[in-house]
Amino acid sequence: MATIYEVSKLAGVSLATVSRVMNNNARVxxxxxxKVLAAMQTLGYRPNAIAQSLASNCSNSVGILVSELSGxxxxxMMSGIETELRAxxxxxxxxxxxxxxxxxxxxxxxxxxxxxxxxxxxxxAVSDEYIVELSKGKTPIYLMSRHVEALSEKCISLDNxxxxxxxxxxxxxxxxxKIAYIAGPQFKADASNRLQGHxxxxxxxxxxxxxxxxxxxxxxxxxxxxxxxHLLKQGxxxxxxxxxxxxMASGAMKYAREHNVKLPSQLSIIGFDNVxxxxxxxxxxxxxxxxxxxxxxxxxxxxxxxxxxxxxxxxNRIFEPTVxxxxxxxxxxxx
Amino acid sequence: MATIYEVSKLAGVSLATVSRVMNNNARVxxxxxxKVLAAMQTLGYRPNAIAQSLASNCSNSVGILVSELSGxxxxxMMSGIETELRAxxxxxxxxxxxxxxxxxxxxxxxxxxxxxxxxxxxxxAVSDEYIVELSKGKTPIYLMSRHVEALSEKCISLDNxxxxxxxxxxxxxxxxxKIAYIAGPQFKADASNRLQGHxxxxxxxxxxxxxxxxxxxxxxxxxxxxxxxHLLKQGxxxxxxxxxxxxMASGAMKYAREHNVKLPSQLSIIGFDNVxxxxxxxxxxxxxxxxxxxxxxxxxxxxxxxxxxxxxxxxNRIFEPTVxxxxxxxxxxxx
DNA sequence: AAATATATGGCAACGATTTACGAAGTTTCA
DNA sequence: TGAAACTTCGTAAATCGTTGCCATATATTT
Numbered sequence: 001m002a003t004i005y006e007v008s009k010l011a012g013v014s015l016a017t018v019s020r021v022m023n024n025n026a027r028v029x030x031x032x033x034x035k036v037l038a039a040m041q042t043l044g045y046r047p048n049a050i051a052q053s054l055a056s057n058c059s060n061s062v063g064i065l066v067s068e069l070s071g072x073x074x075x076x077m078m079s080g081i082e083t084e085l086r087a088x089x090x091x092x093x094x095x096x097x098x099x100x101x102x103x104x105x106x107x108x109x110x111x112x113x114x115x116x117x118x119x120x121x122x123x124x125a126v127s128d129e130y131i132v133e134l135s136k137g138k139t140p141i142y143l144m145s146r147h148v149e150a151l152s153e154k155c156i157s158l159d160n161x162x163x164x165x166x167x168x169x170x171x172x173x174x175x176x177x178k179i180a181y182i183a184g185p186q187f188k189a190d191a192s193n194r195l196q197g198h199x200x201x202x203x204x205x206x207x208x209x210x211x212x213x214x215x216x217x218x219x220x221x222x223x224x225x226x227x228x229x230h231l232l233k234q235g236x237x238x239x240x241x242x243x244x245x246x247x248m249a250s251g252a253m254k255y256a257r258e259h260n261v262k263l264p265s266q267l268s269i270i271g272f273d274n275v276x277x278x279x280x281x282x283x284x285x286x287x288x289x290x291x292x293x294x295x296x297x298x299x300x301x302x303x304x305x306x307x308x309x310x311x312x313x314x315x316n317r318i319f320e321p322t323v324x325x326x327x328x329x330x331x332x333x334x335x
Numbered sequence: 336m337a338t339i340y341e342v343s344k345l346a347g348v349s350l351a352t353v354s355r356v357m358n359n360n361a362r363v364x365x366x367x368x369x370k371v372l373a374a375m376q377t378l379g380y381r382p383n384a385i386a387q388s389l390a391s392n393c394s395n396s397v398g399i400l401v402s403e404l405s406g407x408x409x410x411x412m413m414s415g416i417e418t419e420l421r422a423x424x425x426x427x428x429x430x431x432x433x434x435x436x437x438x439x440x441x442x443x444x445x446x447x448x449x450x451x452x453x454x455x456x457x458x459x460a461v462s463d464e465y466i467v468e469l470s471k472g473k474t475p476i477y478l479m480s481r482h483v484e485a486l487s488e489k490c491i492s493l494d495n496x497x498x499x500x501x502x503x504x505x506x507x508x509x510x511x512x513k514i515a516y517i518a519g520p521q522f523k524a525d526a527s528n529r530l531q532g533h534x535x536x537x538x539x540x541x542x543x544x545x546x547x548x549x550x551x552x553x554x555x556x557x558x559x560x561x562x563x564x565h566l567l568k569q570g571x572x573x574x575x576x577x578x579x580x581x582x583m584a585s586g587a588m589k590y591a592r593e594h595n596v597k598l599p600s601q602l603s604i605i606g607f608d609n610v611x612x613x614x615x616x617x618x619x620x621x622x623x624x625x626x627x628x629x630x631x632x633x634x635x636x637x638x639x640x641x642x643x644x645x646x647x648x649x650x651n652r653i654f655e656p657t658v659x660x661x662x663x664x665x666x667x668x669x670x
Numbered sequence: 671a672a673a674t675a676t677a678t679g680g681c682a683a684c685g686a687t688t689t690a691c692g693a694a695g696t697t698t699c700a
Numbered sequence: 701t702g703a704a705a706c707t708t709c710g711t712a713a714a715t716c717g718t719t720g721c722c723a724t725a726t727a728t729t730t
Contacts, residue, residue, distance in 0.1 A: 001473060003685060014710045019687065029708060049448035050389045051685035054716045059385075061449075069417055069429075070410030078404040082431060086438075091445050094404075094429040096417060103421075110426050113384035114396075137336060221615055250615040257617065280556055280585040282592065282617035338717055349679045354719060364677060386717030389684050 002043040011039035022047060053115045061091040062303055063111030065121040067099045072275035073245070073292060074122070077144065080296025081120055088304055090117075099188070101125040112139045118303040120144060120296075124188045140307060142299050145292075146189055156299050156317055160190050163288045163321030164197025167242045167270050170286070170323050172205050175333035176240035176268060180213040182227035182252065184244040191219070194244050194272060213238055217248050224251025232259065239268060239332060246271040246278045246287055253281060253328075264330040274324050284326035291319050337378040346374035357382060388450045396426040397638055398446030400456040402434045407610035408580070408627060409457070412479065415631025416455055423639055425452075434523070436460040447474045453638040455479060455631075459523045475642060477634050480525055480627075491634050491652055495525050498623045498656030499532025502577045502605050505621070505658050507540050510668035511575035511603060515548040517562035517587065519579040526554070529579050529607060548573055552583050559586025567594065574603060574667060581606040581613045581622055588616060588663075599665040609659050619661035626654050 008018045013032055020026045021036045028036075039045070053059040064081055066074045082092045093114060097104030104126045111119050112134075122144040123131070132150045135141045143155045171179055181198055184191030199209050212234045217223025224243055228251075231238070243249035249271030253263060261267050263283055271278055271287035278285040298316060305313040343353045348367055355361045356371045363371075374380075388394040399416055401409045417427045428451060432439035439461045446454050447469075457479040458466070467485045470476045478490045506514055516533055519526030534544050547569045552558025559578055563586075566573070578584035584606030588598060596602050598618055606613055606622035613620040633651060640648040 004687095005685080015686090016688090016711080017709060020709085023687085027707065027709095032709080046444055046448055048389075048450075048685050049445070050385055050394075050450045051716090052687075054383075054385050054389055054718090055685075055687040057687095057716075068410075069413040070407070072405070072407070072410075075403075075405030075407075075410055082404055086431070091430060093449075095426060096421075109381060110384070113381060114428075115383070115385045221611065250612065253617075254615050254619075276556065277585065277612050280589050281615070282588075284589075340717075350718080351680075351720080352678060355678090358719085362676060367677080383717050386684090387719075389686085390717075390719040392684075392719095 001048070002045040004045075004047070007036065007039045007043055007045050010043060011036045057115070059115045059117055060089070061093050061114075061116055062300075062307075063114065063116035063119040063121075064092055064094045065097055065104070065107045065111060065119065065123060066094070067097055067122060067124060069094075069096055071247070072277065073273055073290075076275070076293040077122065077296045080293040081300045082296075084297045084300035084304070088308065088310070090304075090308070097121075097123055097125065099124045099185075105130070108134060108141075112137060118142060118307045120299045120303065122146070140303075142302060144295065144299055152317075154302070156295050156302070156319070158190075158290055158292075158295065158319045158321055160193035160321070161197040161200070163272060163290065164194035164242075164244075165201045166197070166321060166323050167194075167272060167288050168198045168201035169204075170325075171240045171242060171268060171270060171329065172201065172207070174240075174268065174329050174331040177205075177207055178213070178238040178240070179207070180231050180238040180241045181215070182224060182231075182241065182243045182248050183214070183216045184219040184223075184248075186216060188219075191244055198242060217244070217251075219245050219247060221247050221251035221254070224248030224253075225255035226251075228252040228255045232261075239266075240329070241267060241269045243269065243271050246273045246275045246285060249285055249287070249328075250277070250281055253285075264328050268329040268332075270323075270329060278324075279326070281328075283328045286326045286328045287324055288321045289324050290321060295319055336383070337380040338383070339380070342371065342374045342378055342380050345378060346370045392450070394450045394452055395424070396428050396449075396451055397635075397642075398449065398451035398454040398456075399427055399429045400432050400439070400442045400446060400454065400458060401429070402432050402457060402459060404429075404431055406582070407612065408608055408625075411610070411628045412457065412631045415628040416635045417631075419632045419635035419639070423643065423645070425639075425643070432456075432458055432460065434459045434520075440465070443469060443476075447472060453477060453642045455634045455638065457481070475638070477637060479630060479634055482524075487652075489637070491630050491637070491654070493525075493625055493627075493630065493654045493656055495528035495656070496532040496535070498607060498625070499529035499577075499579075500536045501532070501656060501658050502529075502607060502623050503533045503536035504540075505660075506575045506577060506603060506605060506664065507536065507542070509575075509603065509664050509666040512540075512542055513548070513573040513575065514542070515566050515573040515576045516550070517559060517566075517576065517578045517583050518549070518551045519554040519558075519583075521551060523554075526579055533577060552579070552586075554580050554582060556582050556586035556589075559583030559588075560590035561586075563587040563590045567596075574601075575664070576602060576604045578604065578606050581608045581610045581620060584620055584622070584663075585612070585616055588620075599663050603664040605658075605664060613659075614661070616663075618663045621661045621663045622659055623656045624659050625656060630654055 008015050095107045097107045104123045118140045120142045128148045147155045183195050186192045215227040217227045271285050274287045274289040301313050304310045343350050430442045432442045439458045453475045455477045463483045482490045518530050521527045550562040550565050552562045606620050609622045609624040639645045
């Protein structure tokens, strides 16, 4: 691979000049600029990003850390971030944490070691203290779907508690009062906040939280089917089910169908996240919208504004969930 | 951030020695090793991967390029690659090409510039010549789902033609002969090969390919609904539909339901890829399995073997699709 | 005492950026 | 016309944080 030195030799100019045309941060006559460009062309020269990064201490790339590479939720999130950054000529380096403390740390440190100009992370297993400590380093860390008080300027989050509240409230408003709940892993803040919202909606309507109508799943399809299996086994005494995400809802729906529970006449279901396929299930899934793609874009905009100093960018750190009514809830109001 | 220099000073040893304990590639006495480790600890030292990469010309990371970050297909693929590589202590740098030539080139060159030890790419818009040219450079490029003759050693592909053949044949074996087809974008090799297989199955059974039963979609849900809309408009004269991927199948299923076409009694549908949610649709979708996760793992294994010189790895470059029978096909055999 | 190991230090790469300084060449204007 | 003021560019060295090769000093073996 050609180096800047060879380019300068071929173009008959100095190293400094080549560097000048590359970063065009100083005046260079059109003539020599053309010569240099031509030399780069014929040599197939491409700057060595590693060397640039080391010398200039800026990599023009931002690191992303998510828990999983697959899954509609993370896909939407990554896609939102990448779209916005790419449009600004920045690149993205993605790695994963698998919701395990060691791997999240490893991923974060990998990104820092790669000299990313900023990091956008969706971490779940690592402690607040660790993050705060890490963000004292030179690499700014932005947090998705997580609120850390000391870093609140850099946190983008959905009001999950409110989302959980809305989901259950929506069921209650349709006349339901026997409501089961399949939660996500409780070490995940998203999951536990949604559950809190559920409990608040319940108590606001004087409905007691019933442990027998409660199951903790894995946020995947299997969690939904296992959950419904467990709940039905307890004696079938509920008319509605809230699932803490859409994947589990789809698992529960499949299980219901296979066990002759009619949807939604015998069981109303509401999901969470509004991933694309929620609209393609049968019945189409009522769910609470999690604008994760927008949130990803916003995170990207924040780094564009604060790290790359772009102007005229409006920032919004808290996003509000909304209920998307479709066909998986049956109204049983008696009025 | 502390540098190796500060560590060496604190530990009272030379730069070289610190480097040696980091890479433990040379003998260092236990005593000095302990001193160095202690110094690293108290300074909170972490190696600068960029500098390492520049000096050693090896980054311990492999680049991945996919078309989109969202979508079950790419998610599965990335996940497969990452899992295998991570287990071997290697990191992954992911970027996207958006199925556009310029962006694919940009992404590929970004990865090369970042000094990846190898690249695993799923590119669709870039020409074979370009890839061949690029792979003459120092960075080996492995290709997913694409066969380039000159690089066949580095190509991992599914026999898409055979998959397309199997899908249609499966329908025919269930007694169907009026078979519509919603294809993917034909510039994508996957899509055009699947279509070829479809045509072969048709002709093998003496069924003429009918242009009015053909539509080209976008590989997304909307492509499926638009496709079925278009096909039904032509006058409804088919009993079965093959969709070139599962997303389009789910779009078509939704459209069918909304327009009172009973599934599968009035219309049998088969998809392609066997993404997770295919099993959660209603009716559950019969589809042809695309072991894209396995293929991702295999790509990772190839670089582990060839680039990182791991032993005892079995390589398999061609994967075979298989039909997964579920409930979206109705048999109308008259025998 | 010579030969071999073992443990370390010294220093030039790696491929850029950055800075300071100065030498031409070009334009401006009293 | 001639001096001042700009432009444009070259030279050279320092820097970024490592690695890798060669040399060297000490310890061990024969």
